[in-house]
Amino acid sequence: MKTFGGRLLVLDRDDINTDEIIPARYLTEISKQALAPHLLEDLGLEGFHPATDIAGKGAVITGANFGCGSSREHAAWALEANQINLVVAKSFSRIFRQNMFNCGMLAVQLSAETIDSLMERFAKKDVRLDVDWERLQLVFRAGEETEEIDFSLSEFDRALIKAGGWVEYADVRY
Amino acid sequence: MGKTIAEKIFDAHVVDNPAGDVHVIRLDKVFCHEITTPMAIRDLVDRGKDRVFDPGKIKAVIDHVSPAKDSQTAEQGKILRDWARRNQISGFFDIGRNGVCHALFPEQGFVRLGDTIIMGDSHTCTHGAFGAFAAGVGTTDLEVGILKGVCALSYPATIRYHLTGKLPRGVYAKDVILAVVADLGVNGATNRVIEFTGAAVEDMSMAERMTLCNMAVEAGGTCGICYPDATTVDFLWEFIHPDFSSREAALEYFSRLVSDSDAVYDKTLEMDVSDLAPLITYDYKPDCVVPVSHLAGRPIDQVYIGSCTNGRLADLREAARVLEGKTISDSVRGIVSPATPAVYREALAEGVIGIFMDAGFCVTNPTCGACLGMSNGVLAEGEVCVSTTNRNFNGRMGKGGMVHLASPATAAASALAGCIEDSDLYEGQTA
Numbered sequence: 258m259k260t261f262g263g264r265l266l267v268l269d270r271d272d273i274n275t276d277e278i279i280p281a282r283y284l285t286e287i288s289k290q291a292l293a294p295h296l297l298e299d300l301g302l303e304g305f306h307p308a309t310d311i312a313g314k315g316a317v318i319t320g321a322n323f324g325c326g327s328s329r330e331h332a333a334w335a336l337e338a339n340q341i342n343l344v345v346a347k348s349f350s351r352i353f354r355q356n357m358f359n360c361g362m363l364a365v366q367l368s369a370e371t372i373d374s375l376m377e378r379f380a381k382k383d384v385r386l387d388v389d390w391e392r393l394q395l396v397f398r399a400g401e402e403t404e405e406i407d408f409s410l411s412e413f414d415r416a417l418i419k420a421g422g423w424v425e426y427a428d429v430r431y
Numbered sequence: 432m433g434k435t436i437a438e439k440i441f442d443a444h445v446v447d448n449p450a451g452d453v454h455v456i457r458l459d460k461v462f463c464h465e466i467t468t469p470m471a472i473r474d475l476v477d478r479g480k481d482r483v484f485d486p487g488k489i490k491a492v493i494d495h496v497s498p499a500k501d502s503q504t505a506e507q508g509k510i511l512r513d514w515a516r517r518n519q520i521s522g523f524f525d526i527g528r529n530g531v532c533h534a535l536f537p538e539q540g541f542v543r544l545g546d547t548i549i550m551g552d553s554h555t556c557t558h559g560a561f562g563a564f565a566a567g568v569g570t571t572d573l574e575v576g577i578l579k580g581v582c583a584l585s586y587p588a589t590i591r592y593h594l595t596g597k598l599p600r601g602v603y604a605k606d607v608i609l610a611v612v613a614d615l616g617v618n619g620a621t622n623r624v625i626e627f628t629g630a631a632v633e634d635m636s637m638a639e640r641m642t643l644c645n646m647a648v649e650a651g652g653t654c655g656i657c658y659p660d661a662t663t664v665d666f667l668w669e670f671i672h673p674d675f676s677s678r679e680a681a682l683e684y685f686s687r688l689v690s691d692s693d694a695v696y697d698k699t700l701e702m703d704v705s706d707l708a709p710l711i712t713y714d715y716k717p718d719c720v721v722p723v724s725h726l727a728g729r730p731i732d733q734v735y736i737g738s739c740t741n742g743r744l745a746d747l748r749e750a751a752r753v754l755e756g757k758t759i760s761d762s763v764r765g766i767v768s769p770a771t772p773a774v775y776r777e778a779l780a781e782g783v784i785g786i787f788m789d790a791g792f793c794v795t796n797p798t799c800g801a802c803l804g805m806s807n808g809v810l811a812e813g814e815v816c817v818s819t820t821n822r823n824f825n826g827r828m829g830k831g832g833m834v835h836l837a838s839p840a841t842a843a844a845s846a847l848a849g850c851i852e853d854s855d856l857y858e859g860q861t862a
Contacts, residue, residue: 272617272716276824281803284466285496285503287473287510299826301715322618325651326824327803328553329467330569351585351622351653352553356569412450413583423583424474427575430447431455 261343261363263315265384265397269376270302273319274326275353277301279335281327292331293338316343316386318376321369324353333360343386345395347372358414359423363388365395365408375404433691436656437587437624440564440688444547452586459546461576463491464532467551469510471574483518484580490522490541491515492532495799500806530771530797533557533645533739537637538771540670544659544685549573549582554739554821556647559624559656560640561663562688566653587653588697589624590615591690594631596705601854603749604639605741605819605838607631608646609710610702613720621651623697626690631704632657637666638745645740646821649717659685709853711817712836715825723841726851733764733816734846735828736839737795738802741819742770746839747778751786753843753857758791760849765792766808772797790846804828817845 277300279292286292297307317336323346324332333356336344342362347369349357357364367375375397382399389396389405397404410418420426434442447455461484468491475481483489491511499505508525515523524535533554536542542558548565549555551573558565566584568576576582592611598604611625625647632640640662644655657663664671664681675681708722736742736750747769759765767787769775775797778784784794801808802820810816810832819842823834837845840854847857 274824276803276822276827280826280830281805282830284805285501285507287469287503287506289470299830301825322621322651325617326553326648326822328551328555328567328569330470330551330571333569348618348621350651352567352569355572355583359569359571411453413453416450423571423575424478424578427455427579427581427583428480430449431575431579431581 261388262386263340264313265379265386266310266314266317266341267376267380268302268305268317268319269380271320272322272325273300275324275329275332276326278324278332279329284329284331289334289338292335296335296339311339315340316345317341318345318372320372321347323349325350328352330356330360333357333362337362343388345372345386358417361418361422363418367406367408371406378404432695433693435589435626435690435694435696436562436658436688437564437589437626437654440545440547441587443545446581449583453583454586455581455583456547458549458576458580458582459488459543460541460548461489461573461580462532462536462548462550462555463489463511463573464495464552465493465507465511466495467570467573469507471551471570471577472510472514474574475578480578483520483577486519487521488580489520489577490536491520492524492529492535493526494529494532494535496806497526497529497796497798528772530774531739531742531799533641534743534770534774537561537641538773540667543667543671544663545688549576553648554645556652556654557641557645557739559647559654560637560644561667562657562659562685564654564656567648585622587624588622589626590620591626591628591696591699593699593701594627594629594704595701596631596703597634598631598704599707601709601840602704602707603838603840604635604642606707606710607704608643609712609720609836610707612646612649613718614700614702615650617649617651617716617718619650620647623652624654624656625650625652626656628658633660636745637662638743641743642740646717649821658689709838709841711841711851712823715823717821717823717836723837723851723853726835727853729851730815731763731817731845731850732814733766733808733810734842735766735801735808735816735818735820736842737768737770738799738820739770740821741839742768742774744774744777746819747774747783750839750843751783753840753854754790754847755786757847759846762849763846765790765846766795766801767792768795768798768800768807770797801828817842817851
């Protein structure tokens with residue numbers, strides 16, 4: 258299993274849409290890497306500065322309905338181009354969530370209470386988020402402090418992660 | 432136990448159930464445009480799988496930026512054009528014959544009752560107006576659709592939205608869907624189909640039903656869907672007549688798709704449209720909706736009439752009815768983009784385009800352009816636009832711009848007034 262996660266980017270807002278994740282003016286790019294510098298460029302979130310806050314991050318924690326709006330898979334690619342392959346949220350839009358798994362990336366839904374308490378606890382800290390696949394846990398670490406949260410994945414989501422994405426999965430079956 | 436229309440369509444197309452409620456369904460159509468398809472094409476080429484499951488079931492259009500505005504958009508068009516040629520895609524629409532995908536494809540008869548359709552575009556939900564199951568997907572789902580003709584989707588849970596009553600004067604399908612999105616919230620129909628039923632839907636033309644279903648995704652919905660009826664069959668008759676002895680026979684055949692009376696819904700909601708006033712969005716989410724009167728008088732810089740939501744002939748006619756014999760405010764830039772060449776031609780023939788031009792509007796060729804801030808009407812920082820499109824996200828029509836979503840009549844009235852204005856002000860007036 259490939260490695261998921263890394264240093265955590267906290268985006269404490271609901272309904273972050275794909276226009277905010279990657280604005281349409283960059284949809285003319287035909288390489289995923291070209292999207293990298295524009296990730297979250299138009300995000301309306303007080304105190305968030307894309308130029309300094311994204312560098313070195315490997316995971317995102319956020320509110321409800323993450324990735325709503327446009328179907329553009331460029332949103333998942335822009336995260337991936339920044340080495341972010343894990344998003345933990347209260348909920349996801351259908352298309353964005355599927356895009357993540359279709360690209361072999363991980364989208365984990367946790368309860369609103371859990372997310373709120375994690376964000377409150379780790380908002381101002383330098384946190385690392387890793388995935389323990391054997392125990393199916395998200396492991397948050399800030400210095401000496403550790404928090405382990407159980408998560409679940411459907412059989413299909415797990416199969417997509419294992420296959421490396423939907424093209425790989427579908428190609429041998431259909 | 433009975434089934435909903437979405438379940439019936441779904442069940443007729445299932446080819447696999449790999450796990451849980453995930454079903455792989457056979458696709459009747461795969462629609463493509465030049466923004467989300469090129470990366471799928473490139474990946475297929477890289478994998479040595481540059482082929483399509485059925486060239487007759489794939490339809491493609493260059494619509495988002497047309498004509499190309501720079502080298503990059505020219506390249507995107509070229510990738511789609513070259514691919515369509517070498518794979519012998521029969522339904523490919525290039526400049527001169529192109530239009531906004533969700534207006535063009537139904538007009539061409541590519542959307543049929545009971546179809547399953549995907550496209551790399553969130554507003555694919557529009558096609559549910561025809562009693563089809565149509566879902567927006569990302570590029571990877573599109574790629575597999577192109578190659579294999581299948582897509583994996585959750586079994587469709589449905590919210591039934593029962594719309595009763597009669598639309599008051601000055602209130603349109605756009606106002607209804609804004610009210611529905613405001614009621615459900617931007618997350619209220621996620622992973623759900625929204626089934627629209629009731630007398631108000633039965634009274635709607637296909638253009639109005641497309642406007643209604645188009646914004647199902649703004650509540651998170653997978654697909655908006657309407658029952659097939661005489662209106663649907665009439666619209667499609669020129670395409671389906673070889674298969675049926677009469678319109679009545681077609682209607683009888685398709686009526687099997689209508690949800691059973693004992694179908695199970697996630698929830699059922701009801702709204703009497705007779706009570707609605709013209710509506711408009713504020714802020715940056717499409718569920719932030721108020722009566723137009725609440726924002727009346729707010730200054731605006733641009734009015735945009737067009738898009739897959741409201742760029743059809745009926746929409747242009749409604750706007751022209753408000754504009755006829757008048758000129759728009761000096762402080763407003765008016766832009767109208769007929770959604771397809773057929774809409775453009777008809778609007779020209781019946782004088783609608785002339786009314787727009789006399790009023791001081793710029794008439795552009797059919798394109799998605801300004802709706803998502805890609806071309807043909809991008810806003811500057813701090814500018815305000817009343818738009819007949821579907822998204823008011825921060826920066827949607829240009830970085831730092833504010834978009835107010837409304838009906839074509841409200842947009843036209845606002846263009847005349849130079850500020851947000853109810854079309855009622857201009858009802859019955861002449862120059």
